[in-house]
Amino acid sequence: MKTFFAFVNKEFKHIFRDRRTLIILFGMPIVLVVLFGFAITTEINNAKIQVVDLANDVYSTKLINKIKASGYFSVKEDTKNINDIERIFQDGKVKLAVVIPQSFSKDLINTNYAQIQIITDATDPNTSNIITSYLSAVFKQFEMEEGYTLSTNLEINTRMKYNPLNKSVYMFVPGVMTIILMLVSAMMTSITVAREKELGTMEILLVSPLKPSIIILGKIVPYLVLSLINAMTILLLGLFVFDMPMLGSYLLLFTEIFIFVLASLILGLLISTVSNSQQTAMLLSLMGLMLPTILLSGFIFPISSMPKILQYTSDIIPAKWFIIIIKSVMLKGVGITYIWKETLILIGIAIFLLVLTIKKFKVRLE
Template sequence: MKRFIGFIKKEFYHIFRDRRSLFILFGMPIAQILLFGFAITNEINNVDIAILDHSKDATTQEIINKISASKYFSIKQIIDREADIESVFKKGKVKAILNFEQDFSQNLIKNHNATVQVITDATDPNTANTISNYINAILQNYLQQQNKHIKIAYQIIPETKLLFNPELKSVYMFVPGVMTVILMLVSAMMTSISITREKELGTMEVLLVSPLKPLQVIVGKVVPYIFLSIINATIIILLSLFVFKMPVQGSLILLGLESVLFIITSLALGILISTVSASQQTAMMISLMGLMLPTILLSGFIFPISSMPFPLQVISNIVPAKWFIIIVKGIMLKGVGLGFILKENLILIAMTLFFIGLSVKKYKIRLE
């Protein structure tokens, strides 16, 4: 019995001595609860919208002010021509455009009805539906206030138009997200155990005394996985095209190149995890638990980032998957070119260089 108690004490000492194990045991569950609690929501907040006002009268201005005053929408842009609608959506910031008809106020007074077109970005069907419902609710509230003082009720008729995914197929939202999650987790996990395997097998000493520079070791471990991940990405894209019938409005070559860029970013992150992990088990746990939830919850894959609390919106910017999902949706559903996703590309390149540089630095520390 004493031996058993002593063994239990030893296990406790071993756990509390390893800070990484403590973080996995206590830190990650807390982080998961907070992420699920704040990120999982069907509500929308501060969604960027644009206004196309052909009428420019007092009534349309009242409605615009009412929508802007709500916590749900933020007027991002005022556009003047219908020809600008598609280019505004392709930039990826604006999620809906309100198109007021000509002589809106006159039609409302004389004919007792007027039309406003609600154009939404349906690459995310759930968000598009929610935005339409919220705008309709605000319009109905405005009408109730106006109709208190008149005998014949006014009517504002909203006409909803869904761009890029008019049939609201949810697969158009999930395929880019699933593609991102798979590439991130598989690529990161494959490389995260590479250096830790060397430590556990005792072959790290061979690398330490070899004439190879740290950068050469890091790149040498990444290159084989790049080719394996490209095969993985090719299979995913083919399944998307032929099984899920995903459209590719843009360049298939550009989509392939962007996938390679994201794979390299994910592999670089995996190498960084590998250099700071003491064992393969720790590396795999960090890859699974530390990357899976942020990739799913903070990338805009399922839940709109604009509806999350501001701290989580800031944190989402350091999640590589967020930028890749924007790229994939832009190419496949909107048909954008490199000019529209240049910022996202630069961010992924900067992240890749940062991960590789930090990995080399950590590897140097282990050499000393």
């Protein structure tokens, strides 16, 4: 125990004297979260949309005026032919088209029910998504004012062109939080071990009576404390800068963060067993973790639309499970009964990585 404290004490001294670690630790996450966060929550102002009014009657005119009056859109009405939409999209200036069918007013009056088609250019799915939701709000207002209070009165038929699958924009903030937490945690431990190797102090530690498990634990504990502080910073940014809702229990959220951070720190140690310099460790944890994590965690690209082999691969990415967990807790407010499976998988991954790291540490000595 005494040896363990001597070790942890030394680690804290390293941390507080090494500006680089401190900058990585506290600066990078804030910069990244803010950068990523603002880059994806674009406000809509004067978005160019195309309205194809096939009805050209009282209600359709009212609806179009409503859209214009909202101030979010600049409306083009220069065609009555739905076949032009393809060409307009290809010009690239218009991201969304609204098609009002010929029978619009008639349907509304006779059946209390009408259809509107929204076609979006999903090469830029997020913008399309945002415009669509703004537009839906306008339609809702229209229903209310015209007395058709039932939301089913107007059936909005959205068709995402070019990209049939699309996920909610809430995906991004939890995704960014997850990836940054993971990168920073893994990078810290991998660099600190690589540095010991670079300086030759690792050799001395191996000759000393310190057991590999104590070395590993001694590397994890100080960075666990820092990573948790870090997680708090990121969480606060998510809550107050990006207005993420927090519907679930904080205790549950912190427990899950603890498990995920632990897994990431161990992953960093595993990386350090194969890298001999700080640069290698940094690059490996940055490139080796960032790409698979961003691509396969479901953060940007929906996993369900991937080929089977990639879907299976994504199962071993801890971030995938953590994103599911964090979204469930924050957005849906669910309890542990709904996410125990993901939690167990995450714990399983952490234990597996730990065993592998201890093994690797020992193998290196053989």
